[in-house]
Every structure is written in C-alpha cells, then in structure tokens.
Amino acid sequence: MTKLRRGRQGLFALVALCLFACRLPAADLSGRVRDASSGEALPSVVVILEGTDLGALTDNDGHYLVAELPPGAYEVNYSALGYESGQRDILVVGDTAITVSLSLVPSPIALKEVKVTAQRAEFKREVKVSSLTLSHGELRNTPFALESDLFRSLQTLPGVASTSDFSSAMFVRGGNADQNLILLDGVSMYNPTHLGGIFSVFDPDVLKSAELLAGGFPAEYGGRLSSVLDVETRDGNSKRYTGSIGASLLASRANVEGPIPSGSFFLSGRRTYFDKVLDVVGYNFPYYFYDASGKATANPGQNTKLSAFGFLSDDRFNLGTGNNQTLLEWGNQVGSVLWQQYWSARLSTKTYLTYNRYFYNIKLGSAFDIEDWIREFGLRSKATWVFAGENELEGGIEAQYSRFRYDAKMLGGYNIDITGDPVPVAVFAQARLKPSSSWLIEPGLRFDYYALSKHLDTSRYNLSPRLSFKYFVNDISAIKGAVGRYHQYVSALYPDFSPIPFLFFWVPLFKSYQPQQGDHFILGYESWLDENTNLSIEGYFKNYRNILQMSSAPKPDSLESTLLEAGTGYSWGADLMLKRDWGSLSGWVTYSLCFSKVRFNNLEYAPNYDRRHIFNIVASYALPKGFNLTGHWNYGSGLPYTSTVGYYRRWSYRYSRDRIGYEWSEVPSGKNGARYPDYHRLDLGVEKVFHIGKTRLVAQLEVINVYNQKNLMLYYWNYDQTPPLRISQNQLPLLPSLGVKWNF
C-alpha cells in the first residue's frame, strides 16, 4: 500500500515537472509610472490588463511588475487618485520581457473610484499587519497647531498615544517613546523634534509618504521594540522649476525644485522668527530653530536611480556668556545616498549609505554642562527577487559604525562619562509567499550582532524570527496576524515621572546591561463594509524583557552601572479603524484600547503613558471654490500619575546654610495609582486656494481646541498656605493659527 502511494506521488511529481517544463511561453511586463507634469515616480497606481484578471500595483518607487504574461495583444489601463486614467496597447511575443514606462496627467477632479480600487488592490496584494500609511495629502490635511506636523498626524492613527499637547512623542501600543524606530530616507533618527519636542522636524511639504508599522514589523526592520516609522521624501520636479514660500505664526518656509540632467532636485528650509520679532520690540528671547533639506535624484538609465539626500536641523537657546551663559542646543545632521537598481524585471536592489549626527548640549554657567552626541555611519542594503508569480524573496544587510558620547559635568564633582563605539550588524531574509489565492504568508528571520568596541564583553548575538499572514475569507474580508521577536540596543535617558518624554539623551547598551527584548502577537480582521468603507480591527499582546529606564537613584560611586535599571512589562489591547471615502468627504474613525504594565524593582505599575482609551475622528471635506475643511476630535482617557495624599515638613541639615531647616514634602499615593481627568479636544481648519495666474496662493486658518477644553497636564501644590492648594497646569487653550503659502 505504501509503495503504491509512493508510486502515485512520484507520478504526480513527474507530470507536474513536465507541465512546468512544457508550459506556454510567458513574458514579464514591468516599468515605472511617473507624474507627467513633475516626472515624479507614482506609488499606488493600479495597472490592469483589460479583459484579463492580470494586473499590478506600483510600489513606492513607481515600479510595477505583471509577471508571466502569455503572448498576445493587451490593453493596459492605469490610474491613480488625482490623475486622469491612461491607456496603452502592448503586444507580447514569446517570453521576451517587456518594459513599458507610463505617465499620468494630473486631474483637478478627484475620482474616488480610483482610490478605492488602489486600496482594494493593496488589500489583495499586501499582508500589511498593523501598517498605517499617510499619504502626502493626508499629512497636509490634518489640522495643526501653529505648524503642520507629521507626528501630530500620526497621533490620529489607532494604537498611537500621546501624553501632552507639548510633546509630539508617540507611544505605540503601550510601548515607550524611545522604542520607535524613525527612519528618514533610510537614516535612523534619534530626536527629530523642535521646541523641546512640540514639533517634529519633518516638513510635510517635502514628504512623499509616512508608513507607521505599529507592530509585527518584518525582518528588514530591527533595533527597536515597538514600532517603525518609515518616512520617505519625495523627488523634485524633473520637468520644470517650481517653488513655494509660506509663513505661519511660528515660522517661514521656502522651497524650490526643478530639473537637473537626468533627474531633479529640491531644496527646502524653514526658520522661526519670533527671536527677531521680539528683539524689535525690545524683548530678548534668543531662541530659534531651523531645518533645511535637499535632495538630488538622477536616473542615469531606465533601471537605475541614484539620489543624495541631506538634512539639517538645529534648535538653539543661548542667553548670556561665560559663567552666566545658559545654552540649550540640539540638532540633527543627516545624509544618505541611495542606489536603486533593477537588474531585471524580477530582481532589484536598494542600497543606502547613511550618515547621522545627533547632538545635544545643555550648559548652565559653570554649574552644569552636559554634552551628548551620536555619530553614525551606516549601510543598509536589500535585494528583492520576484519568483513564481507574486512570490517574493528579500534579503539584506544593515551595518553601522556608531560613536556615542554622554558627558555630564556638574559643579562639585558629579561627572558621568559614557563613551562607546557600538557596531551593530544585522542580516535578514524574508519572503512573501502566496501558496494559494486565499493565503499570503510572510516569514522572516533577522540576525543581530552588537558589540561595543571599548567593551568587547558587551558583544551580543540575537535571532529575531518574524511571521505574518493574511487569510482571505472572501474578496472583501481577511484575517491577518503576526508574531515576532524584537531587540533594542539603545535607550533614552529621562526620569519616568516626567509628564513630557524627554528624548534628548541617548546611551548605547553597555556594561552588563542586556538588550531589551520584546515579543509581539497580533491577530486582526479587515473587511470592506461597502464600496467606500474599510474596517480594520486588531488585537495584540506584547511582552518586554530587560526594558531599561533611568534609575531613580543612581549611585555616584558607580554611576555607569547604576544609571539604568532593567525591568519587564507587557501590554495588550485592540485597535479599530474605520476609514471611509466619499470623494469630497473623507476621513477615519479610530478607537484604541490599551492596557500596559511595567515592573521595576519588584513594583508593578501602569506607566505614565498608559492611556486606556483613545478615540479619534478625522475628516476632510473639499468644498467648491477652492475651500477645504478639516477637523479632528480626539478623546483620551486619563493618564496615570502618582498623586499626593498627604504632606509633611521634611527637616534636613542645610549644608549650604549650616543649620537645619525644612521644606514641605508630599506623601505620595502608590506609584501611578491615580489618573488625571480624561482628555478631549476639537481642532478645525479651513483652507482656501486662490489661483493667481499660473500660481496658487493657499491661505489657512486653524483653530485648536475649539471649545477651549481645559485639558490637564499636571497638578502641583502650593504649600505657602495650609492646607496646601492644588494647582492645575492645563494644556493648550483655544488657539487660532494662520498660515499662508504661495506656490509658483
């Protein structure tokens, strides 16, 4: 019986092999789709071969591939949101690969069907567990406070919590703010914020897209526990010179772009001016920030793309000189070179060479001087091979040479000097397999090596397996899930009681500290409720080991080994997103439920970013005559804090005064045992576009916190009276904001 079965299996295999060998010739159709007016590569363009069930969707670089096309004549239809549909006829002869470059002409009329079809195509093609992408338009249409901001837009997505109006730091699915990998054109960034964290440094005008992977991210990403934010800048206009200038209450900005031989460039910059304005009226507030970016892109051949990107940002507050100087300065200097090569329709490589310098200085006269900087040179390379239809195999390497320096000098001999040259290297392999029309599976494996050149005993090796899948219940619904292990080798130093996360000081893993480790388990369901409405819900569980935070009581005689304390933690919850697009009216509703706990020094508590419920409504409505309305309502349940239940005189010997004295001190409740009141806020905006000749003038009015909700940031106590008086420190009040931008 067994022999018979084996014989049958062998026969089937032989037949299958013969069929494979004798199959009809088939060719691959590939190419790139570009904007006809600017020459920019277009992502999410739907390419369909009319009358067949064949088609493709362009990737972020505008590239598409329709594999294994039988010989014959075809009509290729291609379309994208905001563009007139295009059509081309092609003839496939034998198995010769065909490359067809396509272009789309922008259309002033929004065609909702196109967007829906593109989203459906993505739904069918990608696993996309916990992946949320904001396009250039969505980034610009989220209401803003003073300045439009990427991080503020991301905070409207499910699973993303913020703790304050005065911080753009993100807490993703119960993870801490330093557990997010932020990539700008392939460069990992540590503190991409202005004004102490109120704004991100990313100017939405220069961004092509931002993809947030809130969990279960694939093997090509590593080095952080919670999430990945992959930000890509757009290419400049390769057809003609254009530019824009703009101003808001906070800053002015300008950008210019245009063609260069075989490519394009853009330059962009902004700077605050209130230091200059206040100086005119006789008030000295020597603070400013600026950021500037530039990019040159060249396409020396149909299959080659080269680009060089540079970015600078600087925040500086400098008051006084010498022993009376107060200096606060931080910034980023970033550069990357990209080489993207399509070796064939099925094989491509993408390689980044990166440089990043982050620095932070704080100096208070001769009493306090902290210098922190990170310098990194990196290589990030990935090869993609498409095989057997839509299956993909990817492999790559990441290598960095970094130098961290944290040098704190305080009057009286408190000195901390942490210098390290970490060398993280990682290799990864991942695949996208489609074993049947109902399944998409993405397995992956990442191997990380980490060493400090001055502390070779810190060498660490870690394997991080990843797996995600999607099961199509039917054409409109799918179940998806992911599991994975993640490691992190750097930490931000800030006290955990701070109401605002302070992502300025970073230290690498050193001494006996172990890598932070986390596991993600995600299961979700996605469905199209009707033609225009997409519903996605995901449940997750995450656990953490060796998570590091700044020690509450470091020992001066062993600062390095007691600076951080290790703990454990977990979070679980669910994220729901309902996204609807009626054409002129679009938006999304999100709800996030999250339970997060950490355990340090045998004490388990909810961290101060544990927001149990978050509810967002985001809407954008395009009106006739160039008006556009935007709105965002956000609700968040109260954050944990350690409340004050009593007070006492804390007597001590005052060495500075040589006598005893007291100050009032508080009796705290249990660690984070209380919660602040709930948070909610409505922001509205209106935008009007004026066409002046061939130029466009955009005027914007935004109103933050329309109903002037007094959202609490923290309580503090006034002990000058008895019983002490609790004082509330509120967040942003009602705040109107104006902006104007001229595109030429």
Add this chain to the structure above:
Amino acid sequence: MELLTMAPRRSVRSLRSELPRGFCILHSAFCILKSRVRLLPCSLALSLLFFACNPNPSNYHEQMTVYSTLDPGLTHQVVVVDRTYRVDEPALDSAGVSGAIVRLWRENSLDTIAFVESTRVGFYRDTMPFSCVSPCSTYVLDVAWQGFHGSVSITVPDTFSFIRPVDSETLSVVQLPALVWSHSLRARQYRIRLTAPGGRDSLFRMPLVTQDTFMPVYPGMFDTLGWYGLHAYSLDDHLYAHNKPGFSMDTIGENVLANVGAHTVDSIRVFIRP
C-alpha cells in the same frame, strides 16, 4: 497573477458554507457591525463610559516623621519629631509634635540618654553637659509618639582635618591649590561649604560633594578678595543616601519616616589675594 479589479460580491450566506466555524463566528460579528454601523458609535460611547471610570483612591494614613543629624562637635544633639498631614488638613503652626519619648544609647550599652522637649514644640534635646556622641561610635535612636514607634542605628564618622590649605593660610587666586583633607573613618561622602568674607551661607547653592579626600577649586569661585571660610563635612551612610537626588525618607518603623544620620566637621579660613 491576482485579479485587481473588484470581483462581484458574493453573499455572506454562500460564503459561510465554505468557512471554518471560527471564521463564521468572527464574520457574523462583523456582519452585525456592517448592518448596524450606526450602533457602533453608541457601543463605543457606552464602553468608554464603562471603562474610562478610573477611581482615584486616597490611601492616606498618618505617619510620624523623625529628623536628627548627630554631630560630636555640638554640645547638645537635637531630634525633631513631627507627623504627616492629610492633603486637605491644615498643618499645625509648631515645628513638630509634643509628647514624644526620645532616647539615644550607644550600641551594646545599657546607658540611655533621655531627650527632653525644648521650648520649641517638636524639638527634643539631650540634657548632658557635654556632647553625648563620640566619633566612630554606633548609636541607637529610639522615638515613640502616640502609638508610633521607630528605631534606627547610626554610626558617627571619625573626625578629620584639612591638610591643605592650613588654617589662616594666604592663597593666590591665580594659583589655587586643591583642597586636601585627611580621611574620616566611616565617612561615605564629603561635602564642602565655601563661605564669603563675613558671610555664613555657602557661596553656591549647588552642593560640592566628593568621595575623595581632595577637591579642586577654581578662581571663578572667589568673587572678591579677603577671608573665606572652608568647611568640610564627612557624612555617614544615612546622610549620603538622603542627599542623593530622588531620595525618599527611610522607614524606621511602621508608619515612621526618618531623615537621620551623623556627620563630623572641620572648618578653616583662608585669605584669598590677587
């Protein structure tokens, strides 16, 4: 290659028969959602109301607080006994509470030094005619008040003295030597206080601390020329811990908080010239 255009939608009923049972249950839930989309906001609002109620528990209970820094250089030792107050309760005007029983004895000794309440409510002093604590000795401080009871062991550091500069030395502001002092047994940390000519308060609010027996000084520390006071304190383990950032009070008994310890002092004065 997968069809990218939208396929005709099939009814949920026809699909159910092809699916595993678990998927059917999940899908049914979503169909209800789909057909009752209007219920979604209501359901969410109700769940918000239900879950978002986070009680702020008040777990206050009264505690006794004790302060003392034993110093063999002082004739009388002082202990301050006080209590905590509920956050909505007015505090007493006095510095502490009266009626406490305060005792001090050398470890392994039967002789107990009783403290009496001074005229300042909450302050308790010993009645010995000379200092009742000695360097390099360990004492037990025991305090009781209205059912609260706390006890703590304190080791007094040894005496020490400045080696450089010496008392009344004249120093050039452009050629300042590092301060050097002898080691104090049982000392965990040293604190330096620099006082201006004619002043008692330290020139710096920032503490000058070290675990070494020397400390560099800089010309910027001296604003004017003249006589400056240099005071060095050797701190025991308790005071070292109390002076760390983020320190919370010791617990020396049930509901008894304490900030107690011991130090020894050496003081000199130097003349700073151009």
